[in-house]
Amino acid sequence: xxxxxxxxxxxxxxxxxxxxxxxxxxxxxxxxxxxxxxxxxxxxxxxxxxxxxxxxxxxxxxxxxxxxxxxxxxxxxxxxxxxxxxxxxxxxxxxxxxxxxxxxxxxxxxxxxxxxxxxxxxxxxxxxxxxxxxxxxxxxxxxxxxxxxxxxxxxxxxxxxxxxxxxxxxxxxxxxxxxxxxxxxxxxxxxxxxxxxxxxxxxxxxxxxxxxxxxxxxxxxxxxxx
Amino acid sequence: xxxxxxxxxxxxxxxxxxxxxxxxxxxxxxxxxxxxxxxxxxxxxxxxxxxxxxxxxxxxxxxxxxxxxxxxxxxxxxxxxxxxxxxxxxxxxxxxxxxxxxxxxxxxxxxxxxxxxxxxxxxxxxxxxxxxxxxxxxxxxxxxxxxxxxxxxxxxxxxxxxxxxxxxxxxxxxxxxxxxxxxxxxxxxxxxxxxxxxxxxxxxxxxxxxxxxxxxxxxxxxxxxxxxxxxxxxxxxxxxxxxxxxxxxxxxxxxxxxxxxxxxxxxxxxxxxxxxxxxxxxxxxxxxxxxxxxxxxxxxxxxxxxxxxxxxxxxxxxxxxxxxxxxxxxxxxxxxxxxxxxxxxxxxxxxxxxxxxxxxxxxxxxxxxxxxxxxxxxxxxxxxxxxxxxxxxxxxxxxxxxxxxxxxxxxxxxxxxxxxxxxxxxxxxxxxxxxxxxxxxxxxxxxxxx
Numbered sequence: 001x002x003x004x005x006x007x008x009x010x011x012x013x014x015x016x017x018x019x020x021x022x023x024x025x026x027x028x029x030x031x032x033x034x035x036x037x038x039x040x041x042x043x044x045x046x047x048x049x050x051x052x053x054x055x056x057x058x059x060x061x062x063x064x065x066x067x068x069x070x071x072x073x074x075x076x077x078x079x080x081x082x083x084x085x086x087x088x089x090x091x092x093x094x095x096x097x098x099x100x101x102x103x104x105x106x107x108x109x110x111x112x113x114x115x116x117x118x119x120x121x122x123x124x125x126x127x128x129x130x131x132x133x134x135x136x137x138x139x140x141x142x143x144x145x146x147x148x149x150x151x152x153x154x155x156x157x158x159x160x161x162x163x164x165x166x167x168x169x170x171x172x173x174x175x176x177x178x179x180x181x182x183x184x185x186x187x188x189x190x191x192x193x194x195x196x197x198x199x200x201x202x203x204x205x206x207x208x209x210x211x212x213x214x215x216x217x218x219x220x221x222x223x224x225x226x
Numbered sequence: 227x228x229x230x231x232x233x234x235x236x237x238x239x240x241x242x243x244x245x246x247x248x249x250x251x252x253x254x255x256x257x258x259x260x261x262x263x264x265x266x267x268x269x270x271x272x273x274x275x276x277x278x279x280x281x282x283x284x285x286x287x288x289x290x291x292x293x294x295x296x297x298x299x300x301x302x303x304x305x306x307x308x309x310x311x312x313x314x315x316x317x318x319x320x321x322x323x324x325x326x327x328x329x330x331x332x333x334x335x336x337x338x339x340x341x342x343x344x345x346x347x348x349x350x351x352x353x354x355x356x357x358x359x360x361x362x363x364x365x366x367x368x369x370x371x372x373x374x375x376x377x378x379x380x381x382x383x384x385x386x387x388x389x390x391x392x393x394x395x396x397x398x399x400x401x402x403x404x405x406x407x408x409x410x411x412x413x414x415x416x417x418x419x420x421x422x423x424x425x426x427x428x429x430x431x432x433x434x435x436x437x438x439x440x441x442x443x444x445x446x447x448x449x450x451x452x453x454x455x456x457x458x459x460x461x462x463x464x465x466x467x468x469x470x471x472x473x474x475x476x477x478x479x480x481x482x483x484x485x486x487x488x489x490x491x492x493x494x495x496x497x498x499x500x501x502x503x504x505x506x507x508x509x510x511x512x513x514x515x516x517x518x519x520x521x522x523x524x525x526x527x528x529x530x531x532x533x534x535x536x537x538x539x540x541x542x543x544x545x546x547x548x549x550x551x552x553x554x555x556x557x558x559x560x561x562x563x564x565x566x567x568x569x570x571x572x573x574x575x576x577x578x579x580x581x582x583x584x585x586x587x588x589x590x591x592x593x594x595x596x597x598x599x600x601x602x603x604x605x606x607x608x609x610x611x612x613x614x615x616x617x618x619x620x621x622x623x624x625x626x627x628x629x630x631x632x633x634x635x636x637x638x639x640x641x642x643x644x645x646x647x648x649x650x651x652x653x654x655x656x657x658x659x660x661x662x663x664x665x666x667x668x669x670x671x672x673x674x675x676x
């Protein structure tokens with residue numbers, strides 16, 4: 001007589017298998033994870049760890065609330081500690097996800113009668129893609145500052161007239177130069193809500209420009225990348 | 227069987243240590259302050275700065291040397307980063323998260339015995355608080371007979387760039403409100419006079435429960451209502467709130483109920499908009515200003531405390547001057563000012579610590595001087611007035627009793643009155659200094675008879 005033993009293997013529910021990696025440029029890629037049990041709001045972020053490592057980093061969620069996967073946007077920092085490890089992940093590898101966190105979100109009550117201006121540098125576009133995918137009715141403008149045109153990640157997803165690509169290193173964008181140069185010249189309606197995401201220097205400069213234009217601090221929402 | 231417990235860091239760790247003590251004493255251990263006579267040696271670590279973690283490494287090296295002479299079991303809990311936990315696992319006999327405290331007796335009994343639990347896979351890097359309720363169910367062994375801490379929430383979701391708490395304590399989890407109110411009631415019945423609701427972000431209380439738990443304002447209201455019916459005089463404080471989640475309703479409730487202490491600790495960290503963004507504080511100076519305006523309007527008698535970091539990365543002279551200006555604007559009654567030091571595990575640890583130590587010291591001194599103008603002015607405004615005072619200590623030099631006002635300002639009394647320890651009495655303020663006052667006991671019939 002033999003007794004069949006069924007060993008229960010409990011995988012911690014914070015671990016996710018990498019579903020897909022989309023290489024967007026030489027340095028930038030997106031990680032897609034199964035969405036199944038993860039609920040989030042557009043604009044929120046997660047803490048991401050690699051199994052067996054002892055550090056984690058925060059990433060804004062790149063996918064929309066209704067997408068069938070959870071996606072983050074990563075730019076590899078060649079001499080960094082964490083992103084080179086992320087860049088080596090393959091489908092099936094386990095990552096650890098904690099969250100979602102944060103209140104960098106659209107106030108749904110304002111969607112009907114407000115305009116939204118999203119200002120991003122580099123991978124700071126991530127929460128805005130999530131918002132645009134989640135709220136198709138948004139009256140938005142996306143001002144995206146990058147060095148080269150190939151860093152306009154998934155640009156085909158945005159309506160052309162709403163997407164202001166500012167490229168400082170080539171002339172492939174609608175605007176040649178930094179996004180702050182565009183921002184200084186641009187005019188916006190009084191009922192605009194501004195969302196800023198990216199490195200702190202861009203946020204400082206953009207914040208000053210918007211305040212100089214007379215917008216209240218409460219209309220300006222900031223998410224700094226660090 | 228004796229145990230020795232070292233607690234490093236904040237009030238949260240102190241509160242946790244009361245629960246560790248309760249568990250160990252239920253096992254039959256007796257506390258000793260002399261570690262040489264203990265057979266169980268434990269530490270509650272703090273990862274907020276490097277210094278306490280260095281102390282953990284030094285102490286465990288010392289304890290492991292002592293193992294040559296006697297049988298010892300060592301354990302570690304508290305705030306420990308994953309990288310440190312991995313290194314320290316080899317040195318401590320037991321390392322556990324506070325949420326696993328209920329299992330500590332089993333861990334001690336089974337120490338050295340190979341069993342299924344000891345063969346489990348490594349735990350996730352990011353601490354999880356799913357079993358934190360087990361910790362809250364443990365009745366603490368309070369270290370004071372009149373002042374107590376009541377944890378209401380654990381963990382942090384805010385990710386301030388200077389802080390590692392989200393990586394050591396995990397995400398925010400709120401304790402059931404019924405448990406909190408019951409513990410407060412129990413303390414009041416036991417005669418406690420000062421009760422502090424504790425959490426990393428107390429006013430985010432309930433938000434993690436998605437509508438299944440009451441808000442922080444409602445929690446305060448229910449405690450306030452209990453205070454109305456209890457017939458006891460006691461003061462309930464809370465620390466620390468985050469400006470992001472501070473509402474006018476919270477301040478309205480504090481104004482309404484006498485047992486909710488008229489003292490608010492509202493960490494500002496910097497008075498400069500850009501530094502706040504770099505710190506990822508997620509609130510503007512305008513938001514902070516509105517909260518203080520609400521406090522001044524609704525609770526004009528309240529004292530206002532804050533936390534400040536000077537010399538954070540990106541804080542130049544002009545940014546620092548904005549913090550100085552904020553001191554002149556808000557007239558804090560107390561500011562806990564820290565010189566920035568990069569904390570391992572925090573995001574800012576990866577940035578250059580660009581402000582020199584001398585400049586940080588200079589800024590700390592300048593802010594302290596600015597603060598003194600207003601602390602003294604406030605204290606002087608009370609001279610000649612009679613205030614309620616919780617007698618809670620003894621002046622080292624004179625041996626006279628000391629206490630705290632409801633606003634948490636220290637008052638030195640004019641006499642030795644050990645019989646009043648833990649009681650709230652009337653004191654007439656006779657003189658004021660920068661950070662304290664002196665006062666004489668107002669003898670009342672109940673005081674004379676006590």
